Amino acid sequence: MAQRAPLHILAPALLVAVAMVVPLGYLGLRAFQADPQTVMDLVFRERNLHLLINTLKLSFGVLVVTTIIALPLAWLVTRTDMGHRRLLTILGVVPLAVPGYVMAYALIGIGGHYGITAQLFDWQLPRIQGYWGAVAGLSLYTFPYLFLNLRSALLGLDASLEESARSMGHSETAIFRRIILSQLMPSLMAGWLVIGLYALGDFGVVALMRYEVFSYAIFNQYSGAFDRIYAAWLSLMLLAIALVFVMSESVILRRRRLASTGRGVERHAPPHQLGKWRIPAWVFVSVVVLASLGLPVVILAYWLLMAPPPLSFFLEVPLVFARSAVAAMPAALLATAMALPVAYLAVRHPSRMANAVERSAYIGYAIPPLTLALALVFLALNTVTVLYQTLALLILGWALATVALAMGPLRSTLMQMRPSMEEAAHSLGHGPSSTFFNVVFPHLRKSILAALALVFLFCMKELPITFLLAPTGYTTLAVTVFSRTSEGMMAEAAPFAAAIMLFSGLSVALILNREGDRH
Amino acid sequence: MREYSPIHSTAPASTPLLSTRHLVRRFRDADRPAVDNVCFELYRGEILALLGPSGCGKTTTLRMIAGFETPDSGSVLLGERDITNVPTQKRRIGMVFQDYALFPHMTLAENVAFAMTHLPRKQRHARALEWLALVNMAELGERFPEELSGGQQQRVALVRTLAAEPELVLLDEPFSNLDAGLRERTRKEMRELFKKTGTTVILVTHDQAEAMTMADRIGVMRQGRLLQVGPPQAVYREPADAFVAEFLGHTNLLEGEAAGLSAATALGPISLNTQAHGPVTLSLRPEDLALVRSEDPDSAIIVDREFRGHDYFYLLARGDSRYCAIVPNHDPLEVGARVRLQTAGEASVLPDEGRSQTQH
Numbered sequence: 087m088a089q090r091a092p093l094h095i096l097a098p099a100l101l102v103a104v105a106m107v108v109p110l111g112y113l114g115l116r117a118f119q120a121d122p123q124t125v126m127d128l129v130f131r132e133r134n135l136h137l138l139i140n141t142l143k144l145s146f147g148v149l150v151v152t153t154i155i156a157l158p159l160a161w162l163v164t165r166t167d168m169g170h171r172r173l174l175t176i177l178g179v180v181p182l183a184v185p186g187y188v189m190a191y192a193l194i195g196i197g198g199h200y201g202i203t204a205q206l207f208d209w210q211l212p213r214i215q216g217y218w219g220a221v222a223g224l225s226l227y228t229f230p231y232l233f234l235n236l237r238s239a240l241l242g243l244d245a246s247l248e249e250s251a252r253s254m255g256h257s258e259t260a261i262f263r264r265i266i267l268s269q270l271m272p273s274l275m276a277g278w279l280v281i282g283l284y285a286l287g288d289f290g291v292v293a294l295m296r297y298e299v300f301s302y303a304i305f306n307q308y309s310g311a312f313d314r315i316y317a318a319w320l321s322l323m324l325l326a327i328a329l330v331f332v333m334s335e336s337v338i339l340r341r342r343r344l345a346s347t348g349r350g351v352e353r354h355a356p357p358h359q360l361g362k363w364r365i366p367a368w369v370f371v372s373v374v375v376l377a378s379l380g381l382p383v384v385i386l387a388y389w390l391l392m393a394p395p396p397l398s399f400f401l402e403v404p405l406v407f408a409r410s411a412v413a414a415m416p417a418a419l420l421a422t423a424m425a426l427p428v429a430y431l432a433v434r435h436p437s438r439m440a441n442a443v444e445r446s447a448y449i450g451y452a453i454p455p456l457t458l459a460l461a462l463v464f465l466a467l468n469t470v471t472v473l474y475q476t477l478a479l480l481i482l483g484w485a486l487a488t489v490a491l492a493m494g495p496l497r498s499t500l501m502q503m504r505p506s507m508e509e510a511a512h513s514l515g516h517g518p519s520s521t522f523f524n525v526v527f528p529h530l531r532k533s534i535l536a537a538l539a540l541v542f543l544f545c546m547k548e549l550p551i552t553f554l555l556a557p558t559g560y561t562t563l564a565v566t567v568f569s570r571t572s573e574g575m576m577a578e579a580a581p582f583a584a585a586i587m588l589f590s591g592l593s594v595a596l597i598l599n600r601e602g603d604r605h
Numbered sequence: 606m607r608e609y610s611p612i613h614s615t616a617p618a619s620t621p622l623l624s625t626r627h628l629v630r631r632f633r634d635a636d637r638p639a640v641d642n643v644c645f646e647l648y649r650g651e652i653l654a655l656l657g658p659s660g661c662g663k664t665t666t667l668r669m670i671a672g673f674e675t676p677d678s679g680s681v682l683l684g685e686r687d688i689t690n691v692p693t694q695k696r697r698i699g700m701v702f703q704d705y706a707l708f709p710h711m712t713l714a715e716n717v718a719f720a721m722t723h724l725p726r727k728q729r730h731a732r733a734l735e736w737l738a739l740v741n742m743a744e745l746g747e748r749f750p751e752e753l754s755g756g757q758q759q760r761v762a763l764v765r766t767l768a769a770e771p772e773l774v775l776l777d778e779p780f781s782n783l784d785a786g787l788r789e790r791t792r793k794e795m796r797e798l799f800k801k802t803g804t805t806v807i808l809v810t811h812d813q814a815e816a817m818t819m820a821d822r823i824g825v826m827r828q829g830r831l832l833q834v835g836p837p838q839a840v841y842r843e844p845a846d847a848f849v850a851e852f853l854g855h856t857n858l859l860e861g862e863a864a865g866l867s868a869a870t871a872l873g874p875i876s877l878n879t880q881a882h883g884p885v886t887l888s889l890r891p892e893d894l895a896l897v898r899s900e901d902p903d904s905a906i907i908v909d910r911e912f913r914g915h916d917y918f919y920l921l922a923r924g925d926s927r928y929c930a931i932v933p934n935h936d937p938l939e940v941g942a943r944v945r946l947q948t949a950g951e952a953s954v955l956p957d958e959g960r961s962q963t964q965h
Contacts, residue, residue, distance in 0.1 A: 437633075504704060506702040506703075506704055507708060509673050509693070509706065510702060510765075511694075511708075512693035512694045513693055513696075513698065513699055513700040513766070513775075514720040514765070514769045515720070515769055516694055516722065517692070517694045521694075524708075525708060528710045
């Protein structure tokens with residue numbers, strides 16, 4: 087039973103929605119400033135078709151590879167007698183701690199004439215790059231999103247469906263294909279959507295792997311060729327692809343409404359006996375862990391220990407770290423402050439409008455980061471020019487990209503909190519602010535901290551938005567790793583990459599902790 | 606003979622404490638309003654029960670009075686003051702929630718002190734303990750809600766509501782989370798407490814026994830409408846329609862042909878509570894039926910029997926019709942026995958709307 091939302095919730099929530107939409111408006115505005123002939127030239131270039139094909143090829147490749155990794159892994163840790171489930175689950179999630187550009191750094195560090203194979207064994211492997219390099223770099227750090235989704239879906243699966251199919255005489259493979267897989271479809275789609283959006287939006291991996299897709303081209307146009315109208319059009323095209331991804335997920339899921347999995351099923355199917363498949367299963371798991379975690383650790387260890395850069399590089403780390411943190415902290419505060427009214431509105435006062443506002447908060451998260459950053463550049467240049475090239479704009483960009491992230495913990499705590507608490511406070515004579523500070527806030531304290539931490543950690547390793555919006559010379563950890571890697575300065579990048587990995591390990595610990603709370 | 610219009614004969618000496626006027630609340634996607642034109646008045650010190658099945662709109666009505674819901678139309682008056690658009694915290698209306706809504710991060714004393722916004726901060730703790738003492742829980746003041754039993758939590762919730770010194774207390778299904786034995790005792794204690802403190806109360810419940818034991822007046826609701834308001838005895842004896850009759854306990858609904866103060870029915874002539882003429886639907890309570898052993902082929906047969914301690918509840922069949930009767934427990938009758946049904950009291954005439962109801 088919903089009550090109409092009070093103004094002090096509604097107004098800031100609407101403001102967040104406006105903040106999400108307005109920059110995109112400016113992007114469109116800028117794109118349509120060009121005369122029609124130029125627009126035709128820009129849009130119907132052969133090069134765009136090439137970029138489109140490459141972008142789709144990359145997304146498709148990443149989806150296939152992540153599925154090949156995540157589906158068996160999730161099945162092994164949930165439905166078999168493999169053992170060490172907790173450890174394997176953690177190992178399946180930790181690769182989230184490796185940002186794409188660090189993964190690319192690790193892959194690049196294998197081959198080429200400054201790769202470790204050349205340095206250690208005098209045996210030069212070709213430098214890993216291009217399509218397969220990009221697919222590998224993206225897949226190895228994004229598969230946990232799919233793994234987590236599939237794992238919780240498999241855990242929630244009702245055993246009776248399988249058992250009744252078995253009693254009808256269907257084979258195990260038929261059961262997997264027709265019962266389990268169709269039940270997993272919603273989680274598979276949700277995971278694919280997240281990974282697909284990452285593949286579209288990623289900039290670090292494709293740039294380091296020198297694989298030409300939209301986001302790489304946008305960056306080149308913006309920073310090198312300075313053709314901002316073309317960059318705007320490329321961003322719009324990329325945005326259109328992202329939209330198609332989001333919409334196709336919801337269309338497919340709507341048609342499959344019946345296949346959605348139930349929650350909180352009491353009884354689980356007994357684990358499958360691996361038998362003679364035990365060894366292949368462990369080989370598979372080892373390869374996944376070695377590639378996704380072992381590789382970056384080994385490569386970083388080599389550059390840090392065996393061929394370390396001069397000490398001065400290590401001494402730079404705290405300074406650059408502090409510089410990243412100075413912007414990341416206000417961004418975390420801003421994103422959490424923006425997320426609070428939106429989450430509150432969505433949970434406590436559900437309506438069609440609240441739903442729209444909540445969805446709008448996901449815009450910043452779902453759209454390719456370069457598109458978002460470019461939209462903010464145009465917004466700043468068209469309205470408050472002084473904002474351009476300031477930290478404030480970077481902080482705003484980060485906050486817009488992470489409102490959805492901050493909403494996660496707030497939303498779930500608010501959903502658990504009974505609305506009668508707040509109503510009781512009102513009926514005892516307490517107004518909205520007294521109720522918030524005495525009743526709501528004590529419950530939200532932990533989730534607010536979680537939201538702050540998630541956003542902070544995200545910003546500390548964020549690359550594309552930083553690249554476009556940071557003031558000149560404001561190099562963060564991520565930017566340092568990226569630019570040194572792209573120049574082949576592997577040793578000089580290593581201390582910074584290691585710092586990021588250690589630090590973002592924290593964010594994964596946080597996610598794992600929250601996952602643990604839920605089960 | 607002098608004629609009194611009902612309005613004049615019940616005209617109050619004072620103005621009502623609470624009036625609801627034509628309250629309507631419609632939820633999105635529902636074709637029928639959840640609350641449909643509800644009007645009633647409540648006087649100081651009275652306990653009113655809103656009774657009805659789930660989904661009848663009683664809780665929504667309560668929430669509009671509390672200010673958690675805004676009516677689509679109609680108004681709520683507290684005394685002379687229109688509070689329809691006054692926020693909850695300024696209404697001085699307290700509410701005890703079904704789930705008690707104690708703040709889990711505050712001790713019991715803090716919970717109660719939180720209600721005393723009208724007192725200086727220094728006095729609150731001592732006053733809170735006094736309130737807790739009223740329900741014999743002063744020594745538990747430093748405990749947290751989760752350490753208490755359901756019955757204790759409920760008492761704290763009640764005392765916390767009273768501590769805000771509201772004009773009116775609303776209770777939303779207050780006993781539904783208590784087990785049966787505790788429920789009866791709590792009901793009695795609570796009624797005594799309310800009468801002692803002169804508290805005005807609206808209670809929402811789907812349990813007719815609860816409504817009848819707690820309330821001075823009962824309002825029966827169905828599908829958003831308030832069907833009848835009156836003292837429990839009156840609503841029970843003279844239900845406004847078949848739904849009210851059946852909701853307030855078992856009844857026999859009979860079709861008959863009325864002529865003045867009596868009607869011809871399948872059970873023979875029955876005396877009526879009021880003058881009527883022509884075809885009527887009657888409600889005859891099971892305790893107003895007496896059973897007499899009979900081998901007459903036209904007699905009824907006992908199809909079921911329920912021992913209820915002080916009496917027996919019988920289900921009877923006669924032809925296609927079913928009847929129920931409540932008879933004191935001496936001389937029990939067996940299932941399968943044949944009996945003649947004898948009326949031992951007045952039947953109440955239901956208004957025309959009730960005529961389409963099936964026989965019981």
